[in-house]
């Protein structure tokens with residue numbers, strides 16, 4: 001059986017039922033050591049990413065989004081440690097495969113773009129050198145040919161005058177240009193999966209919209225999958241097919257995008273949606289979710305959202321709600337229980 005889905009960009013894609021997921025994370029747990037205590041940054045996170053789909057990962061600062069991204073590339077470093085779980089790429093567990101195999105996947109089959117390109121780009125090499133290096137390392141291409149490919153890569157991300165910009169150093173480009181150069185570098189090897197961690201957060205709204213359009217156009221051309229990480233639910237709604245909402249290291253709700261935005265079931269997701277600007281609220285102060293995220297070093301027995309939740313009861317303080325549901329899954333004892 002074939003399921004046909006319509007993306008926001010208008011592209012229609014087919015997913016064969018039973019097709020193996022490109023990436024499958026199973027009960028991933030990551031801990032950091034902080035001031036002598038263990039801090040559970042990622043707590044039993046499971047997800048599935050299919051070919052050509054975009055998964056939006058959303059949640060307040062510190063909820064574990066970037067830690068998941070690092071774990072996917074097996075880049076969690078001390079004081080962090082992956083304590084449980086598996087991350088299977090095309091069926092093979094990235095966490096147990098030999099280093100050389102992970103290196104073959106990292107930056108090649110799975111690429112990442114970061115929030116602040118200046119930290120990811122090397123200031124002492126030209127943009128062209130850095131993109132060309134990807135072709136030299138991963139495709140064994142001679143330097144001259146790799147530089148030609150770097151110019152083509154800059155053209156693909158719509159950097160004007162790529163033949164001369166290829167010689168520019170990162171500090172000579174605007175923020176939006178640098179982000180495009182990062183995307184060009186990430187896409188150089190036509191990865192299967194692009195992880196975009198707050199990729200547009202530092203940019204102004206117009207440039208942000210251009211970069212989102214660009215990522216979607218490139219996705220349609222290359223049929224890659226995207227994990228789009230952002231604390232901004234509005235931006236995620238622009239690009240994601242499926243959305244995963246995180247709170248304090250755990251998934252609290254996950255669903256196809258339309259379902260999540262039309263029928264949010266977890267009180268935290270509902271609160272996040274309420275904080276989005278709407279035309280009917282113009283001129284009024286936006287609501288916020290009262291309280292703040294818990295200290296992840298304090299282990300509490302119940303639902304981590306309980307101190308901020310308007311519908312919590314005693315049960316919530318004693319037990320952790322598990323994710324339940326089929327397509328639309330929610331971790332809340334008191335959420336609406338429609339099974340879909």
Ligand SMILES: Nc1ncnc2c1ncn2[C@@H]1O[C@H](COP(=O)(O)OP(=O)(O)OP(=O)(O)O)[C@@H](O)[C@H]1O
Nearest residue numbers: 032034041060061062063064065066067079231296
């Ligand atoms: N190197 C580290 N040492 C100790 N704790 C860390 C380290 N890196 C992250 N953490 C903690 O792990 C938790 C998750 O951090 P992470 O960076 O994954 O969150 P995030 O959702 O990406 O946040 P943001 O939206 O601010 O980028 C936070 O409580 C953070 O303080």
Ligand code: SF4
Nearest residue numbers: 303309312316332333
């Ligand atoms: S489980 Fe309880 S505290 Fe947690 S979100 Fe649901 S109602 Fe609120």
Ligand SMILES: [Mg+2]
Nearest residue numbers: 065066067197
């Ligand atoms: Mg982060």
